[in-house]
Amino acid sequence: MxxxxxxxxxxxxxxxxxxxxxxxxxxxxxxxxxxxxxxxxxxxxxxxxxxxxxxxxxxxxxxxxxxxxxxxxxxxxxxxxxxxxxxxxxxxxxxxxxxxxxxxxxxxxxxxxxxxxxxxxxxxxxxxxxxxxxxxxxxxxxxxxxxxxxxxxxxxxxxxxxxxxxxxxxxxxxxxxxxxxxxxxxxxxxxxxxxxxxxxxxxxxxxxxxxxxxxxxxxxxxxxxxxxxxxxxxxxxxxxxxxxxxxxxxxxxxxxxxxxxxxxxxxxxxxxxxxxxxxxxxxxxxxxxxxxxxxxxxxxxxxxxxxxxxxxxxxxxxxxxxxxxxxLYGKLKHYFIVRFPQRPGALKQFVAEILGPNDDITHFEYSKKSSKENAPAVVGIELTCPEDLAPLVKRMKDNNFFGEYINDKPDLFQYLI
Incomplete structure (x- = not known):
């Protein structure tokens, strides 16, 4: 052979x-x-x-x-x-x-x-x-x-x-x-x-x-x-x-x-x-x-x-x-676990103040649980350039929305997405 x-x-x-x-x-x-x-x-x-x-x-x-x-x-x-x-x-x-x-x-x-x-x-x-x-x-x-x-x-x-x-x-x-x-x-x-x-x-x-x-x-x-x-x-x-x-x-x-x-x-x-x-x-x-x-x-x-x-x-x-x-390869699609405060207007604030002007929500899974202060949502966000990620994460953290970034967690990513 x-x-x-x-x-x-x-x-x-x-x-x-x-x-x-x-x-x-x-x-x-x-x-x-x-x-x-x-x-x-x-x-x-x-x-x-x-x-x-x-x-x-x-x-x-x-x-x-x-x-x-x-x-x-x-x-x-x-x-x-x-x-x-x-x-x-x-x-x-x-x-x-x-x-x-x-x-x-x-x-x-x-x-x-x-x-x-x-x-x-x-x-x-x-x-x-x-x-x-x-x-x-x-x-x-x-x-x-x-x-x-x-x-x-x-x-x-x-x-x-x-x-x-x-x-x-x-x-x-x-x-x-x-x-x-x-x-x-x-x-x-x-x-x-x-x-x-x-x-x-x-x-x-x-x-x-x-x-x-x-x-x-x-x-x-x-x-x-x-x-x-x-x-x-x-x-x-x-x-x-x-x-x-x-x-x-x-x-x-x-x-x-x-x-x-x-x-x-x-x-x-x-x-x-x-x-x-x-x-x-x-x-x-x-x-x-x-x-x-x-x-x-x-x-x-x-x-x-x-x-x-x-x-x-x-x-x-x-x-x-x-x-x-x-x-995902181009670092333009990112998935997060977002901690939404269970109060009226939280989602509106997230869209108006946290997202950048060209960011787009392409995935959203959320279930309201009235007994908790915060409820997690799985959110997918598409950016226009990779450099927009760091400012987005900072705004989420500064306003207490950030839960977890899951792109770099393959087991969790596969389970949730």
Missing amino acids: SSYFPKIEDVRKAAITIRQVADVTPLTQSIRYSKAYDSNVLLKREDLHRVRSYKIRGAFNKISSLDPEQLVNGVVCASAGNHAQGVAFACNHLGINGTIYMPSVTPKQKVEQTKLFGGDWVTVVLEGDSFDDSSKAAKEFCSLNQKTFIHPFDDPKIIEGQATVGLEILEQSKVPIDYLFVAVGGGGLASGLCAVFKTLSPQTKIIGVEPEGAPSMKTSIQKGQNTELEHIDKFIDGASVKRVGDFTFNICKEYLHDMVTVPEGKVCQTILDLYNRDAIVVEPAGALTLTVLDDYKEQIKGKNVVCVVSGSNNDITRTAEIKERAL
Whole structure:
């Protein structure tokens, strides 16, 4: 396993195999990001596939490689969404029965799209709270029914299929690529890109990007061995796994120039900016590579930079949470336990004298208890700039309204909010 490294001839074969289902996605310059970072920022729009992510590449390449007996028996996979859609589409296109396990917390939009792409050829099973839970259940089902497991990232044919992204970038780019940023979940796409660029463009620095709450590849590289995380934040579901692949770890630890993480809240702000300013819809994992550019603004100045926009399977019902996380990260949304005196006019005084002229109450929970002098309320306040927080807290304390600031108390925050 440790000796596996994708061969360019196998990647080229994969490119031919997937032509029937995967169009060549655009490589376009982002005027806004190029101007912001004084560089030439190109976006590889993998979000524009018919299944709205690059996962169709690896899934179709793997399933197409199976022998006739395996195809008749059918396939099984586990996925947080994008790999599931790729497998579903491949099953429908090739007329193969598939069973797809997805975590019970998978956004409804991804579940429905998987069923749509799979049609009558696919059965979706919601199992477990994370990809790892679903994967375990899928493998057990697979062994009991003698079906072939289609791994989402840790398989040579999957990696070679994802690697075709790199071939396209090099064919499309009119300039040498200095930096290539890629999102890392299990590491299949990053491994494939490492293989292509190591062979065809070795001067390109490849930067892997993970969510701060699920740093499985970064942790493994730092420790020098593939390490399973005990707990992860599953918000960026397309790039949150407890353990990366063995094939992918061995490739990434050797050939990634750097492996970094970005905060989930900052990713949320990128999602909102892309939608509002560029009319681009991305899922959280799809925004990772653009979010990290701030951390490399000095290195990439004057350079040619490619960011892989990996997917756009975002559920509109998550918009409120995305906005909330962005505001919390930007220190514009703050929650307090406010001690309101139980007298007429207390709330009016709070609004008129305590809040700043541009502060806005966005959350309020209060229950009057007549036997007490003060009654607590949970109050959420949105500010226009982070610097407004200190004066607000001072006014609350000076007028005996301040109870407790709960943004920095995660257990209490989770319980109350």
